[in-house]
Amino acid sequence: MKPAVATGNVDVYTLSMVREVLTDAKTGLATGVNYIDKRDMLDKNIYGSIVILAASACESARLLLNSKSGRFSEGLANSSGAVGKYLHDSTGASRGGFVPALMDRPRYNEDGVGGLHVYSPWWLDNKKLDFPRGYHIEYWGGMGMPSYGFGMGMEDLNGIIPQPDGTKLPAGGYGVRLKEEVRRFYGAYIGMAGRGESIAREDNYCEIDPNVVDKFGIPVLRFHYTWSEHEINQAKHMQDTFEKIIIEMGGIPSGKKPGADTNHGLESPGKIIHEVGTVRMGKSANKAPLNAFNQAHDVKNLFCVDAGPMVSQPHKNTTWTLMALSMRASEYIIDQRKLGKL
Numbered sequence: 206m207k208p209a210v211a212t213g214n215v216d217v218y219t220l221s222m223v224r225e226v227l228t229d230a231k232t233g234l235a236t237g238v239n240y241i242d243k244r245d246m247l248d249k250n251i252y253g254s255i256v257i258l259a260a261s262a263c264e265s266a267r268l269l270l271n272s273k274s275g276r277f278s279e280g281l282a283n284s285s286g287a288v289g290k291y292l293h294d295s296t297g298a299s300r301g302g303f304v305p306a307l308m309d310r311p312r313y314n315e316d317g318v319g320g321l322h323v324y325s326p327w328w329l330d331n332k333k334l335d336f337p338r339g340y341h342i343e344y345w346g347g348m349g350m351p352s353y354g355f356g357m358g359m360e361d362l363n364g365i366i367p368q369p370d371g372t373k374l375p376a377g378g379y380g381v382r383l384k385e386e387v388r389r390f391y392g393a394y395i396g397m398a399g400r401g402e403s404i405a406r407e408d409n410y411c412e413i414d415p416n417v418v419d420k421f422g423i424p425v426l427r428f429h430y431t432w433s434e435h436e437i438n439q440a441k442h443m444q445d446t447f448e449k450i451i452i453e454m455g456g457i458p459s460g461k462k463p464g465a466d467t468n469h470g471l472e473s474p475g476k477i478i479h480e481v482g483t484v485r486m487g488k489s490a491n492k493a494p495l496n497a498f499n500q501a502h503d504v505k506n507l508f509c510v511d512a513g514p515m516v517s518q519p520h521k522n523t524t525w526t527l528m529a530l531s532m533r534a535s536e537y538i539i540d541q542r543k544l545g546k547l
C-alpha cells in the first residue's frame with residue numbers, strides 16, 4: 206500500500222485513526238494496526254514487526270482495551286487487568302494578588318517573568334505535612350503585552366490603593382482617567398499556580414463505554430475519578446502558601462481565599478491535562494501492563510511510549526519525563542533488535 210507521505214527511509218501515514226492493534230492468534234505477537242483512513246473513511250491495516258503506541262495516556266489505554274481477541278479477551282497487554290487503571294492528573298490550584306510596590310514602574314521588557322526565571326520546587330518535609338508527596342509553584346506576572354481582558358476588575362483598585370498624594374479615588378473611571386489607571390497598575394499583578402503529585406489509585410480509571418462510539422464507530426472511554434483527602438489537603442497547603450507569599454510581598458490577595466467548600470480551589474480531575482498512568486510500568490506482569498522499558502509483559506513486540514506508562518507525576522510536569530522514558534525505550538528496542546531478540 207502506498208503511504209500518505211513518503212519521507213525517504215520513513216513512511217508516515219497521516220489522517221489515519223488507529224482503531225486497534227492486530228495480533229497473530231498463534232504466537233500472540235503484535236502484527237500491526239487497523240486504522241480508518243480519514244480521506245475515504247475506509248478500514249485499512251498496516252503491518253510491522255514491532256508496534257509502538259504513542260497515542261497519549263488515555264488513548265493508548267483505549268486502543269489496548271479495544272484490541273480484544275480470543276487470546277486477549279480483556280484487551281491487549283492486559284493480563285494484569287491494570288490497563289486504564291491508576292489514571293491520575295496533577296493537582297492544581299491557583300491564586301493571584303496585586304502588589305503595590307510594583308506600580309508606576311518604567312516600561313521595559315519583562316518577558317522572562319514567570320517560569321523562565323522563577324520557580325519553586327517541592328521543598329517540604331512530608332513528616333510535618335498532612336499529605337504525601339509535594340507540589341511545585343509556577344509564577345506569572347510582569348509587563349506582558351496587554352490583551353483582551355487585561356486588568357479585569359482594575360477599576361476596583363482605585364478605591365483600595367491611595368494616589369501618590371494619599372487620597373483615594375472612587376472605584377471606576379473612563380477616558381483619560383482610565384488610561385492613567387492602566388499605566389499606574391500595569392505590571393503590578395502576580396499569580397501562582399501549584400502543580401502537585403496526586404496519588405495513583407486503582408479505583409481512578411477509564412474503561413470502554415459499552416454504549417457510545419465516536420464518529421469512526423470506535424468505542425469511546427468513560428471515566429471514574431475522585432480526589433482523596435491527600436490531594437485536598439495539598440490544595441489547602443497551596444492556598445495557605447500562596448496567600449503568605451503575596452502578603453509577604455506587601456500585596457493584596459485577589460478575591461476570597463478558596464475554602465473547604467471548593468476543596469480549597471483544587472481543580473477538577475483532568476483540568477490540568479497531565480493525565481498519566483493508564484498503561485503503567487511494573488516489575489510484575491500480574492500487576493502492570495509494561496516492564497521498565499515500556500515493553501508489554503504479555504506481548505514482547507508491543508511498546509507504549511507516551512504518558513500512559515508513568516506511575517507517578519514527575520516534578521517538572523509530564524513531558525520531560527515521558528520523553529526521557531521514550532528515549533530509553535527506543536535505545537532498548539535498538540539493542541534488542543541487534544541481539545536478535547525482537
Ligand SMILES: Cc1cc2nc3c(=O)[nH]c(=O)nc-3n(C[C@H](O)[C@H](O)[C@H](O)COP(=O)(O)OP(=O)(O)OC[C@H]3O[C@@H](n4cnc5c(N)ncnc54)[C@H](O)[C@@H]3O)c2cc1C
Nearest residue numbers: 221222223259260261262264478479511512522523524525
Ligand atoms: C494545553 C496543554 C498544555 C500543557 N502544558 C504542559 C507543560 O507546560 N509542560 C508539560 O510537561 N506538559 C504539559 N502538558 C501535558 C503534555 O502536553 C502531555 O502530557 C503530553 O503531550 C503527553 O504526551 P503523549 O505522547 O502521551 O500524548 P500526545 O502529545 O497527546 O500525543 C499523542 C498523539 O497521538 C495521536 N493520536 C491519538 N489517538 C490516535 C489514534 N487513535 N490514531 C492515530 N493517532 C492518534 C494524537 O493526534 C497525538 O498526535 C500540556 C497539555 C496540554 C493539553
